[in-house]
Amino acid sequence: SQTIHQWPATLVQPVGSPLSLECTVEGTSNPNLYWYRQAAGRGLQLLFYSVGIGQISSEVPQNLSASRPQDRQFILSSKKLLLSDSGFYLCAWSPRDTPNYGYTFGSGTRLTVV
Amino acid sequence: AQSVTQLGSHVSVSEGALVLLRCNYSSSVPPYLFWYVQYPNQGLQLLLKYTTGATLVKGINGFEAEFKKSETSFHLTKPSAHMSDAAEYFCAVGRSGGYQKVTFGTGTKLQVIP
Numbered sequence: 107s108q109t110i111h112q113w114p115a116t117l118v119q120p121v122g123s124p125l126s127l128e129c130t131v132e133g134t135s136n137p138n139l140y141w142y143r144q145a146a147g148r149g150l151q152l153l154f155y156s157v158g159i160g161q162i163s164s165e166v167p168q169n170l171s172a173s174r175p176q177d178r179q180f181i182l183s184s185k186k187l188l189l190s191d192s193g194f195y196l197c198a199w200s201p202r203d204t205p206n207y208g209y210t211f212g213s214g215t216r217l218t219v220v
Numbered sequence: 221a222q223s224v225t226q227l228g229s230h231v232s233v234s235e236g237a238l239v240l241l242r243c244n245y246s247s248s249v250p251p252y253l254f255w256y257v258q259y260p261n262q263g264l265q266l267l268l269k270y271t272t273g274a275t276l277v278k279g280i281n282g283f284e285a286e287f288k289k290s291e292t293s294f295h296l297t298k299p300s301a302h303m304s305d306a307a308e309y310f311c312a313v314g315r316s317g318g319y320q321k322v323t324f325g326t327g328t329k330l331q332v333i334p
Contacts, residue, residue, distance in 0.1 A: 112263075149326035150264075150310065196263055200322075205314055206252045206271035209322055211263035 108133035112197045112212030119219055125170075125184040127215050129197030132178065137199040139180040140209065141172055144194040156180060157202070192219045222247040222313045226325035234333050239283075239298040241328050243311030246292065252314040253294040254322065255285055259307045267309075270294065281305070306332045 112129045119125060131137050141153040152165045154172035162172050169188050173181045180197060194216050198209040227242040245251055252271050256264040268279025275287040281304075285296045294311060308329045314322040 150324040152321075155321070194261070198264075206269070208252075208254050208266050208269055208312075208314070209264070211256075211265070213263045214261065216261060 108199075108210065110197060110199055110210055110212045112215060114215060115213065116216045117218070119187050119217065121189055121219055122186045125182070125187050125191070125217070127182040127195055127197075127217075129180040129182075129212055130178055131180075131199045134178070134199070134201065136177060136202045138202055139174060140198040140200075141180065141182050142196040142198065144196065145192070150196070154182070187219045189219050192217055222251065222315060222323050224311050224313050224323055224325035226309075226311050226328050228328055229326065230329045230331065232331040232333055233301045235303055236300050239296070239301045239305065239330065241296040241309050241311075241330065243285075243294045243296065243325060244292050245294060245311070245313045247313055247315060249315050252322075253285075253287060254312040254314065255279065255283070255294075255296050256310045256312065256324075257281075257307050258310065258327075264310060267296070301330075301332045303332050303334060306330055 109132045139156045143151045156162050156174045159174055170184050194214050196214045197212040200209050201207045223246045225244045254269045255267040257267050258264045267283050268277045270277045270287045278284045283298045285294050287294050308327045310327045311325040312322045
């Protein structure tokens with residue numbers, strides 16, 4: 107069966123520090139991968155999605171970047187965190203050619219920038 | 221283009237009462253529709269989905285939803301609320317063809333009163 111792992115679960119970082127959040131998927135090949143952010147009272151915001159290795163699309167211009175160095179690995183990064191980067195970050199995957207499958211989410215990372 | 225509107229950011233029901241969470245969608249092509257549930261500090265979990273066929277869809281934990289094309293609605297119901305149903309619920313719409321992007325609603329927080 108397919109599983110998605112996301113870490114760390116919680117993170118407290120000072121303003122101006124770098125960020126790296128990692129997400130890996132097991133049990134499937136060629137998944138579509140997504141990074142979402144939930145800020146308080148703002149619902150789910152799609153940040154990045156990827157349909158293949160090295161293929162990243164950004165939905166919202168911001169202080170963050172994403173990379174997909176391997177088929178089932180998706181990394182969210184920042185060189186210098188801002189206070190506004192605080193939030194709950196969720197990784198998700200979906201099968202490449204099965205649009206009615208829906209998304210499967212990781213357990214999330216709570217990021218607090220202080 | 222596609223969009224989802226969830227009516228009511230907060231809904232309160234008494235334990236044992238009917239749960240009704242409203243969702244209306246907009247889609248230029250036949251949609252795929254999803255309901256997800258999110259417990260505090262966790263990722264989203266798929267409750268149920270409509271793709272094709274039967275318009276009444278049954279999901280986990282006793283929830284069901286009915287796809288009504290004429291009303292562009294996909295409301296989520298449960299006959300009798302349980303304390304464990306307290307969570308945030310997200311409606312989402314997707315479509316076939318090309319890159320499978322799912323659009324999420326802003327969520328409805330369900331409070332169950334004992």
